[in-house]
Amino acid sequence: MPRLNATLIATTLAFVGAFLTTPAFSADLGTPQGEIVLTVTGSIESTNQGDAAVFDLEMLEALPSETYKTTTIWTDDVQVLTGVPLFDFLESIGAEGSYITATAVNDYAIDIPINEMKSSRALMAYHNFGEPMSLRDKGPLWIVFPFDEGPEYQTEINYSRSIWQLSKIEVVK
Numbered sequence: 001m002p003r004l005n006a007t008l009i010a011t012t013l014a015f016v017g018a019f020l021t022t023p024a025f026s027a028d029l030g031t032p033q034g035e036i037v038l039t040v041t042g043s044i045e046s047t048n049q050g051d052a053a054v055f056d057l058e059m060l061e062a063l064p065s066e067t068y069k070t071t072t073i074w075t076d077d078v079q080v081l082t083g084v085p086l087f088d089f090l091e092s093i094g095a096e097g098s099y100i101t102a103t104a105v106n107d108y109a110i111d112i113p114i115n116e117m118k119s120s121r122a123l124m125a126y127h128n129f130g131e132p133m134s135l136r137d138k139g140p141l142w143i144v145f146p147f148d149e150g151p152e153y154q155t156e157i158n159y160s161r162s163i164w165q166l167s168k169i170e171v172v173k
Helices: 006-021 057-061 086-092 114-120 156-161
Strands: 036-042 053-056 066-070 079-085 099-104 109-113 123-128 142-144 166-172
Touching (some): 053 057, 057 123, 066 123
Parallel strands (some): 036 166
Antiparallel strands (some): 099 166
16 A cells, blocks of 8 residues: 655644634635625624625625515415524624624514534525515515424514614624
């Protein structure tokens, strides 16, 4: 059996290590070309407008997404919601805090602990049935959970955190 070159092994391990520790998507945010639908401030590493990270719908649609088919207490029938997993989104922009304050267009705000988001499978949805959501239809962004996947998602806490018409997130230490 041929001996492997130590340099080749070290280079391969460095490459694999870098790949495994890279966030779900790039922190190079780019510049929004359309209407800004989300502004993220606070304790974040990646910004693209002063101390904030701003996103138009196209930027969010370009990120890795997930789709839930679920009923909600606010809508009729099963909804087909597509968006960015909230924990992955925050991780990708270098959010370092204990919680976020999510604020809607109408100034409704809710605090959500960051450490609970990964297991909660919170989704920042931007499409319903494959189409962008208007303000009238709870858009352009709606934090939702896969409610039909089990009673652990059907809680008053998750219902209160399901903020629609989301427009701002502040990451708080």
